[in-house]
Amino acid sequence: MTSRRVLYLAGSGMITAIGGSTEMVWAAAGAQVSRYATSGYFTGNRKLIIQALVPDQALPDLPRCLETYPSLSLREKRMLAMSRVAATQALQAYGKDEPIPVLFAGPESYPGINSQVSKGFSRALFTELKHLPIAAAQSRSVNIGRPAAIEAIKLAFHYAYDIGHPSVLVGGADSYQLSPLLKLLDGQKRLSAQNLDPHSGSDSFAPGEAAGYLWLTSDPAQALQHGGRRVVLSEPGFGHEVGHWFSEKPHRGEGLDQAFKQAIAGGFSGKTIKNIYSSANGERFWGKELGVAMTRSHHNFNDPKVHHPAEFYGDIGAATGAVLIGLASQTALHLPGDDTHLVYGSADQSYRGAICLRSEPVAA
Known part of the structure; x- marks a missing residue:
């Protein structure tokens, strides 16, 4: 290892269209x-947009959020209800009184x-998480979409070690239940819609919603363990x-290549990465940059499995990074032969983030 600064996964929680x-x-x-289905939103030519949404019945706090925060948008209220579910799961085993930054x-x-x-929204989020030992004054937010949780983990290293x-x-949460955003994406002809099969190779994606939270620690004794790993x-x-x-410049894939190399x-x-967890959502746009990044770091890959679970739960925006890391961690813990992973997130605009994780045996 070129760096001894590591973080351990101590707990995770998530809620998406395919599970709570x-x-x-x-x-x-x-x-x-897959939970793709037509939604109540329309494209400009009156086709129902295909989305992957979390069922209301999976969000027990949604009715209260709808009533308690009248100034917030529907999207924000759903993000709050989803965050409460996922954050509570992630800190389920946190038995300390010491407040933890978000x-x-x-x-x-x-x-x-x-x-x-x-x-x-931030004030409401801390209100919704008040049953948890949260250090609100030390908390921060990173608002860059799909790679945001990976950027937040960079900050987590600073918090833990400095x-x-x-x-x-x-943690991250997002929802595409925002009419102006859907209108913008529809104008770019990017949305899956009625009479357009999202799995037929068409160049479109299904907007989703989700929340994912990760309890990370620098203390190996706090690490989540499964099967001695x-x-x-x-x-x-x-x-x-x-x-x-949103740029007129050619898409060369150099941003993701740089993120891969740094991660x-x-x-x-020198290690062989066996799994890649990708933020790709079904649009062909994302294939080029992954090909470039894998080719330029080919010596670190050996026919890796590429996972893009957005094909099941839709594009989940800013929840992507935390959810992908949570899923990759499950694979690393439960399938010991698949113990080396690279997770990445690409924003619609310029930002790209990547992180490597692995499972290791716990010393007896």
Whole structure:
């Protein structure tokens, strides 16, 4: 290892369209369960948009959130209800009184529309998590969409090793139930819609919603264990793609290549990566950059499995990073031969993030 700074996974929680816990989502994705369905939103030509939404009945706190926060949007209220579920799961085994900072991964800011969460959302989030030992004053948010949780983990390393917070809760939530955002994406002809089969190779994606939370710690004694193994995360890597969805410059895949190289150098140099967990959502746009990044770091890969679970639970935006890490960790713990993973997230705009994780035996 080129760096001894690592974090351990101590707990995880998530809720997506295909399941209400990390274990359920991992099993459903492995069984290729899809929850794509027509929604109540329309494209500009009056076709129902295909989405992958969390059922209301899976969000017991949603009715209260709808009533308690009248100034928040429907999207934000659903993000709150989903966050309460996932964060509670992630800290289920946290038995300490010491408050834990939250590093929240939030939605991307899109050109010309108000797509980020409001200032009132953060206050409401801490209200919804008040049953947990949360250090609100030390908490922060990163609002860059799919790679946001990976950026938050970069900050978690700083908290754990430079500031002295041995435990950090990294979480992300997002929902595409936002009409201006759907209108923008529909204008780009990117959305799956009625009479357009999302699995037919068509160049479109199904908007989803989810929350994912990770309790990370620098204390190996706190690590989640299964079968005598635990999950270790190395320091992440980042890059910027000049040829993104809102740029006229050519898409060369150089941003993700840079993120891969930095992440691998942070702890996996010389190791063979057996699994890639990708934020790709079904659009052909994302295939090129993955091909470039894998080719340029080919010596670190040996015919890896590429997982893109958005094909089952839809594009989950800012929840992507935490959910993918949670799923990769399940694979690392339960399938010991698949013990080396690279997880990455690519924003619609320039930002790219990647992180490596592995399972290792716990010394007796």
